[in-house]
Amino acid sequence: MGENAMKVLVPVKRVIDYNVKVRVKADGSGVDLANVKMSMNPFDEIAVEEAIRLKEAGMAEEVVAVSIGVKQAQETLRTALAMGADRAILVVAADDVHQDIEPLAVAKILAKIVEEEQPQLVMAGKQAIDNDMNATGQMLSALLGWSQATFASEVKVEGDNAVVTREVDGGLQTIKVKMPAIVTVDLRLNEPRYASLPNIMKAKKKPLDEKTAEDYGVDVSPRLEVVKTTEPEARKAGEMVPDVDTLVAKLKEKGVV
Amino acid sequence: MSVDDDTFEQLLDSVRRYVRERLIPAETRVEDEDDIPEEIVQEMREMGLFGLSIPESFGGIGLTTLQESRLVEALCYASVSFRSLVGTNVGIGSQGIVMDGTDAQKAAYLPALASGEMIASFALTEPDIGSDAAHLKTTARRDGRDFILNGTKRYITNAVRAGVFTVFARTDPDRPGGDGVSAFLLPADTPGITVAKPDRKLGQRGTKTSDVIFEDVRLPESAIIGGPDNLNRGFRTAMKVLDRGRVHVASIAVGTAQRMLDEATAYAMSRIQFGQPIAQHQLVQALLAESQAELLAARHLVRATAQEYDTHGQAILMASSSKLFASEMAFRVADRALQVHGGAGYMAEYPIERLFRDARLLRIYEGTSQIQQMIIARRMIKEYEERA
Ligand SMILES: Cc1cc2nc3c(=O)[nH]c(=O)nc-3n(C[C@H](O)[C@H](O)[C@H](O)COP(=O)(O)OP(=O)(O)OC[C@H]3O[C@@H](n4cnc5c(N)ncnc54)[C@H](O)[C@@H]3O)c2cc1C
Ligand SMILES: Cc1cc2nc3c(=O)[nH]c(=O)nc-3n(C[C@H](O)[C@H](O)[C@H](O)COP(=O)(O)OP(=O)(O)OC[C@H]3O[C@@H](n4cnc5c(N)ncnc54)[C@H](O)[C@@H]3O)c2cc1C
Numbered sequence A: 001m002g003e004n005a006m007k008v009l010v011p012v013k014r015v016i017d018y019n020v021k022v023r024v025k026a027d028g029s030g031v032d033l034a035n036v037k038m039s040m041n042p043f044d045e046i047a048v049e050e051a052i053r054l055k056e057a058g059m060a061e062e063v064v065a066v067s068i069g070v071k072q073a074q075e076t077l078r079t080a081l082a083m084g085a086d087r088a089i090l091v092v093a094a095d096d097v098h099q100d101i102e103p104l105a106v107a108k109i110l111a112k113i114v115e116e117e118q119p120q121l122v123m124a125g126k127q128a129i130d131n132d133m134n135a136t137g138q139m140l141s142a143l144l145g146w147s148q149a150t151f152a153s154e155v156k157v158e159g160d161n162a163v164v165t166r167e168v169d170g171g172l173q174t175i176k177v178k179m180p181a182i183v184t185v186d187l188r189l190n191e192p193r194y195a196s197l198p199n200i201m202k203a204k205k206k207p208l209d210e211k212t213a214e215d216y217g218v219d220v221s222p223r224l225e226v227v228k229t230t231e232p233e234a235r236k237a238g239e240m241v242p243d244v245d246t247l248v249a250k251l252k253e254k255g256v257v
Numbered sequence B: 001m002s003v004d005d006d007t008f009e010q011l012l013d014s015v016r017r018y019v020r021e022r023l024i025p026a027e028t029r030v031e032d033e034d035d036i037p038e039e040i041v042q043e044m045r046e047m048g049l050f051g052l053s054i055p056e057s058f059g060g061i062g063l064t065t066l067q068e069s070r071l072v073e074a075l076c077y078a079s080v081s082f083r084s085l086v087g088t089n090v091g092i093g094s095q096g097i098v099m100d101g102t103d104a105q106k107a108a109y110l111p112a113l114a115s116g117e118m119i120a121s122f123a124l125t126e127p128d129i130g131s132d133a134a135h136l137k138t139t140a141r142r143d144g145r146d147f148i149l150n151g152t153k154r155y156i157t158n159a160v161r162a163g164v165f166t167v168f169a170r171t172d173p174d175r176p177g178g179d180g181v182s183a184f185l186l187p188a189d190t191p192g193i194t195v196a197k198p199d200r201k202l203g204q205r206g207t208k209t210s211d212v213i214f215e216d217v218r219l220p221e222s223a224i225i226g227g228p229d230n231l232n233r234g235f236r237t238a239m240k241v242l243d244r245g246r247v248h249v250a251s252i253a254v255g256t257a258q259r260m261l262d263e264a265t266a267y268a269m270s271r272i273q274f275g276q277p278i279a280q281h282q283l284v285q286a287l288l289a290e291s292q293a294e295l296l297a298a299r300h301l302v303r304a305t306a307q308e309y310d311t312h313g314q315a316i317l318m319a320s321s322s323k324l325f326a327s328e329m330a331f332r333v334a335d336r337a338l339q340v341h342g343g344a345g346y347m348a349e350y351p352i353e354r355l356f357r358d359a360r361l362l363r364i365y366e367g368t369s370q371i372q373q374m375i376i377a378r379r380m381i382k383e384y385e386e387r388a
Helices: A042-056 A073-083 A103-117 A136-144 A197-203 A244-253 B005-033 B038-047 B065-075 B080-090 B092-100 B103-115 B234-270 B282-312 B316-340 B342-346 B351-363 B369-387
Strands: A007-011 A014-016 A038-040 A062-069 A087-092 A121-125 A147-158 A161-168 A171-178 A181-185 A208-212 B120-123 B139-143 B146-157 B164-170 B181-187 B193-195 B209-220
Touching: A007 A042, A007 A103, A014 A073, A038 A042, A038 A073, A042 A062, A042 A073, A042 A121, A042 A147, A042 A181, A062 A073, A062 A103, A073 A087, A073 A197, A073 A208, A073 B005, A087 A103, A103 A136, A121 A136, A136 A147, A136 A181, A147 A171, A161 A181, A197 B005, B005 B038, B005 B065, B005 B080, B005 B351, B038 B080, B065 B080, B065 B234, B065 B282, B080 B092, B080 B120, B080 B146, B080 B234, B080 B351, B092 B103, B092 B120, B092 B164, B092 B181, B092 B234, B120 B146, B139 B164, B146 B164, B146 B181, B164 B234, B181 B209, B181 B234, B234 B282, B234 B316, B234 B351, B282 B316, B316 B342, B316 B351, B316 B369, B342 B351
Parallel strands: A007 A062, A007 A121, A062 A087, A087 A208, A121 A181, A147 A181, B120 B164
Antiparallel strands: A014 A038, A147 A161, A161 A171, B139 B146, B146 B209, B164 B181, B193 B209
């Protein structure tokens, strides 16, 4: 395999748009997603951007986006294609927008796709903003026996290695992992580009393969049970204080300092 | 080829996000600097905003009139000054070429206009001629196979940025009305053109209008839009361009009215007087409710007009009705939205102060409200007579 022949696989998830005010369903079984605006998970957008930058820098040859979920995830893949991914794979694994495919099932399907596609790098978001699992990348790495570098705030490809700076408690850690590897990306890695109108038009012509979970022989039925979903506690109104002394006194009174 | 619904929703989504994340935060900078920052200009080029209405085969997006209307509405949720930058390429500056240009003219200009590499201006208005555009005085005198252009144009949007002007000039001195007028495509670097310094205006800071003076400017007869056969037919081009342009301006009005109403609603929910948010006072509710109803009426009239235009290729009565109603509506909404802000609405710290000034123009350019009324009434009379 030549120097520039690296393929990057980017899994992208369709989630509730980060601008939408989330509402819990009346029965507490989850969040109401009917007729709600959905978008690409913001961390996945960062992953797509990084993959495209690797391609633009001549470090990667092809960027393949994958989405696993409902059929409408096609729109999310079109966004990835409009940003600059070369082709896309849609794995239809649910027909109800409320059915969340759990990280293990996603990781198993991704592992099969990795076998088929043979990428040198899987670039994923560190977590999805809907369920905040932070698990898919790690599980995929375990299933494949590949190296992993999580919470990336900088990624460099050096020969057969990826040099990744990670956001850890109390600072930054730089590690070197052998490829093929899995990198999960954090918020500060880059600022994703907007899908421009001409590129959205061009993306219409890029290939998008449609598969199902059965094609990969993976059982996606849930293993976790959601016991209860509740709204976050409402924010209490603030209080204006005349000066710093009063502020300190109040905070002491409340036992905060 | 046209843009399918799914793709269009994606385009709209991308523009809405760009508006929210990039354009709105840059508004005060545009106001302070009276210019659009170069990096935003570049981004707007990359986004493809200059090419909305230019066919895909010439590098544009090729939106239908209805799609263009909805996209312009979304874009004008941010300061309408950003729209003005792309507005002449999307509307009056490019549409003459799209509608009536020769293949060679299309090939020569449209790709550069679609990418935003070149800006197009539309030069019809003159110091002595505004609403009565058919009686324009700028002359293009024949000299062999060339024409010699002399005259002054006024309030020409984007003239300081233009690479090409669509200039309307009298080619038949014996015919004083629209029948003696031709439309020319004039590269901005042609000798004899002076662009004066930009006008000082009430609002829409960051947009540029100027006088453009032509002194013995020589241009070939191939510069006539549609070629030499279109000699003395330029006024029809102008009217066709302005007809479609009315849908565009009405869409601006709907977009900015929505922004102003949202600003007013947000303010009314947070401002407390007499022990409760002013949104709870019935007289404030009346201001908001009246605005909401009119805004919806305008939006749906404009969209129906755009649809009519797409189906029948013209919509004279509806287009003038849309332009009239939507621009007047936007200014009523502006006034009410400012009123809801009380004293704060008069202060530059709040966007409504600027949005109010910006909206005033909509009732004037591309045909004043009185001119729209005239067109509507004439059309009504004509249709009545045809039925009789
Ligand atoms: C910011 C800005 C940008 C512009 N950009 C361009 C551009 O890019 N290209 C271009 O060619 N032009 C442009 N214009 C010119 C614009 O189209 C004219 O200002 C407009 O058509 C009105 O013409 P006028 O200013 O000469 O007003 P006038 O025609 O002098 O009108 C003055 C008043 O008289 C009324 N009036 C006139 N005739 C009648 C009538 N018969 N019956 C009843 N009332 C009447 C009008 O409604 C108005 O209220 C721009 C103007 C502005 C302010
Ligand atoms: C340029 C300028 C100069 C000024 N100079 C002075 C000055 O020299 N001295 C001074 O003391 N003040 C001054 N003012 C303040 C001015 O008098 C107030 O701005 C004005 O009284 C409105 O109050 P407000 O701005 O707090 O608006 P608000 O009272 O917050 O009103 C906001 C909106 O709510 C409406 N509203 C409020 N209550 C009700 C209700 N119960 N029912 C229905 N509608 C309601 C109002 O009509 C308005 O539309 C000045 C203001 C400006 C803009």
